[in-house]
Amino acid sequence: MKEKIDKIFEDIKQLNAKDLNELEQIRIYYLGKKGVLNALFDEFKTLPPEEKKIYGKQLNDLKNQLQNFINTKKEELESKSQAPTSKIDFSRPAQLFHSSSLHPISIVRNRIINIFARIGYDVAEDIEIEDDWHNFTALNFPPDHPARDMQDTFFIEKNPDIVLRTHTSSVQIRLMEKEKPPIRYIFPGRVYRNEAISSRSHVFFHQIEGLYVDHNVSFADLKDTLEYFAQSLFDKDTKIRLRPSYFPFTEPSAEMDISCNLCGGRGCSFCKNTGWVEILGCGMVHPNVLKNCGIDSDEYTGFAFGLGIERITNLLFSVNDLRLFSENDIKFLHQFSVLD
Ligand code: PHE
Numbered sequence: 001m002k003e004k005i006d007k008i009f010e011d012i013k014q015l016n017a018k019d020l021n022e023l024e025q026i027r028i029y030y031l032g033k034k035g036v037l038n039a040l041f042d043e044f045k046t047l048p049p050e051e052k053k054i055y056g057k058q059l060n061d062l063k064n065q066l067q068n069f070i071n072t073k074k075e076e077l078e079s080k081s082q083a084p085t086s087k088i089d090f091s092r093p094a095q096l097f098h099s100s101s102l103h104p105i106s107i108v109r110n111r112i113i114n115i116f117a118r119i120g121y122d123v124a125e126d127i128e129i130e131d132d133w134h135n136f137t138a139l140n141f142p143p144d145h146p147a148r149d150m151q152d153t154f155f156i157e158k159n160p161d162i163v164l165r166t167h168t169s170s171v172q173i174r175l176m177e178k179e180k181p182p183i184r185y186i187f188p189g190r191v192y193r194n195e196a197i198s199s200r201s202h203v204f205f206h207q208i209e210g211l212y213v214d215h216n217v218s219f220a221d222l223k224d225t226l227e228y229f230a231q232s233l234f235d236k237d238t239k240i241r242l243r244p245s246y247f248p249f250t251e252p253s254a255e256m257d258i259s260c261n262l263c264g265g266r267g268c269s270f271c272k273n274t275g276w277v278e279i280l281g282c283g284m285v286h287p288n289v290l291k292n293c294g295i296d297s298d299e300y301t302g303f304a305f306g307l308g309i310e311r312i313t314n315l316l317f318s319v320n321d322l323r324l325f326s327e328n329d330i331k332f333l334h335q336f337s338v339l340d
Helices: 002-014 020-031 036-045 049-082 104-117 169-178 219-233 287-292 309-317 330-334
Strands: 129-131 159-164 183-192 204-214 240-247 250-259 276-285 301-308
Touching: 002 036, 002 049, 020 036, 020 049, 036 049, 104 183, 104 204, 104 219, 104 309, 169 183, 169 204, 169 287, 169 301, 204 219, 204 309, 219 240, 219 250, 219 276, 219 301, 240 276, 250 301, 276 287, 276 309, 301 309
Parallel strands: none
Antiparallel strands: 129 159, 183 204, 204 301, 240 250, 250 276, 276 301
């Protein structure tokens, strides 16, 4: 027994394996079920008690040393096999890649939708190629209104009754024709006007419009809603101001200014030193419009408001050339990737 144990202690000092396969052979030879160690343990059982005392500890030591050798060697071989064989330089700085981003118009549209979603407005969308009824007549435009003029409106050549919608107010009509009050929607969309393209005007742009029709909807509700909106989109200290205006489809009508968000109302070149900037048109839905959609104007009232998304984007992100929004210049668009 003694010689056998000593021999294995000697062997351990010389043990080596050049790969995992060889190591496994060694393990099986010494520690496997039918291995050398198990044979020794079998022999050990037959020894008289006084010898058991001596060899028990030695056998356990032997087993531990073998196990240690196998474990450390295994780790060493495994980490070697994972080491790179190619000549890739892992210390080289990574190449930057550009993540995609939402278009600034989409960013602002989503922000506005979310603000109104919080106070119960659903989102609606409708067609861009409209008929005269939904774009003008039902909205109480008189037949000779200048907006119908060829200069503002794109008419479809073969049928002057069909137009590219000039505003999202056409969706007011489509909603009120379809649904009974209470009606509460926000509707974003693209609109078209026959204008010369410059930094300040374009043949198409985006609007968001809101409509709320129910019992007892008042001008105070409109004002309250718009103040909530302005303070949510801009600063919580933003002030609003309503100036009388005219739209055929609202009565009374107003235009809303907000305190200039660039100078905080003190006056700057952006607000032309007035401290105020105009952001939307609004008013109480004209009774004729309700009637045109089959809604009893004695029972129901409503308000509507509409704004240009490009204008708001200009105010929020200082983009002051409308053409940038449709040129798809990656250098322009990429600046908004941190915002969406
Ligand atoms: N449709 C109007 C425009 O394009 C905006 C507006 C919408 C005004 C709703 C009042 C109510 O200028």
